[in-house]
């Protein structure tokens with residue numbers, strides 16, 4: 001191992017002797033190295049110099065044996081004394097330019113950053129890597145700053161675009177939340193993490209080798225899957241329409257169970273439209289049954305329309321188990337702009353799991369994107385975007401999922417391509433829950449799409465297992481074309497429209513969809 005060999009940051013172990021579970025510190029370190037840790041940082045916040053030095057020397061000898069670089073937290077004197085590969089600094093430790101002068105040429109200097117400003121300063125000071133965190137709340141460090149969550153990492157990574165600086169996330173990272181971290185942190189400019197820093201999931205594990213192996217393989221698989229999001233489907237508009245129709249027929253023959261955690265206003269009409277599509281609804285909210293339902297169902301819809309504090313646990317677990325079971329999860333952030341409660345709730349959910357599709361009206365999606373451009377009042381959108389095409393594309397890239405923006409024209413993007421769908425009838429805007437029913441259609445179509453490709457695509461299942469772009473397009477076409485047919489009925493009014501719409505969905509023929517579809521790709 002030479003001083004100028006590039007460091008593999010993928011699994012960065014930060015030590016903490018207070019968390020050891022049975023094994024000695026050195027045994028734990030060695031097991032972690034055998035398990036695949038790629039870089040080690042010795043953090044000894046409570047040791048005196050002599051003890052720190054001894055730990056560092058012993059750690060260095062073991063790391064050398066496994067050809068893994070050693071980094072010392074904060075103490076440049078200890079780093080020099082043991083000939084460590086580098087130092088890791090906090091914001092209130094020695095400035096990087098001073099540390100650079102003290103350390104031998106070619107040393108690695110990293111710094112902890114909690115904000116975009118700190119990342120920009122690290123970039124100006126020419127840090128070699130940044131430790132971004134804390135991602136989640138953690139027991140291993142007394143947090144002085146609010147956790148940034150996975151969705152706060154993307155903007156920090158974006159601030160490193162065009163630089164060679166590596167980035168690792170830190171804070172509460174475990175094998176169980178790693179998938180969410182990798183996907184959710186990806187910036188809309190396609191900048192991903194170079195690695196993850198882990199403390200307790202390895203140090204406090206009964207089997208540190210196994211823990212490290214699991215973290216490493218999960219990191220590699222998730223990074224590969226996250227990269228696959230950048231591949232867009234190459235099908236033409238007509239092929240996508242064919243696929244949407246195949247999925248429509250697939251729902252009718254496969255009858256997938258669609259688990260829906262939805263609002264109390266629309267629960268009944270959502271269950272009925274799911275049946276009309278040919279799928280089988282189960283409306284269930286108890287956190288205790290989320291794991292079983294994820295295995296049983298083909299997809300999950302999470303709609304926050306009538307949120308309560310008690311809803312959080314079920315929705316958090318639902319999405320988590322949905323991801324774990326590789327089932328599509330559709331998020332409908334109804335009225336997210338109406339209150340801070342809804343906003344922080346959705347943020348919390350998106351920090352816990354990866355949606356496959358997010359659907360919403362302009363007001364809702366503007367809030368998710370942190371944009372003030374589109375206005376809303378309660379659950380209704382009152383104005384749209386000047387440039388909906390770029391908006392959906394950017395948001396799809398940021399959230400790394402399909403975005404469906406509803407309105408008179410619906411826009412659907414996978415982050416690369418955008419389709420505009422112009423079917424529908426003004427009566428859809430007059431009834432309550434048309435968007436919510438559309439959420440049920442999207443979840444049903446994603447379930448069928450996921451089953452239809454199951455054998456083909458093993459990677460990237462988290463967000464891209466099925467052809468969710470075609471599924472979302474098919475779902476919109478089904479509801480909106482059915483609405484056009486329903487509206488032609490004699491004496492139709494707001495009340496009867498809902499029932500007739502459900503009848504038309506059940507009776508809709510694939511040829512009718514093909515004939516009436518107004519889908520165009522926007523270049």
Ligand SMILES: Nc1ncnc2c1ncn2[C@@H]1O[C@H](COP(=O)(O)OP(=O)(O)OP(=O)(O)O)[C@@H](O)[C@H]1O
Pocket residue numbers: 360361379380381406407408409410423424425426427428429430431432433434435436437438476479480
């Ligand atoms: N004026 C309209 N003309 C045509 N289609 C419409 C119109 N208004 C809504 N739609 C269709 O209705 C579906 C639901 O979209 P909408 O934007 O109304 O959802 P929403 O605001 O979330 O609804 P809700 O909050 O009532 O559930 C979309 O597919 C959209 O195309």
Ligand SMILES: Cc1ncsc1CCO
Pocket residue numbers: 263265266305306334379432433434435436
């Ligand atoms: C009216 C309403 N209020 C909360 S959810 C809902 C259904 C339409 O979004």
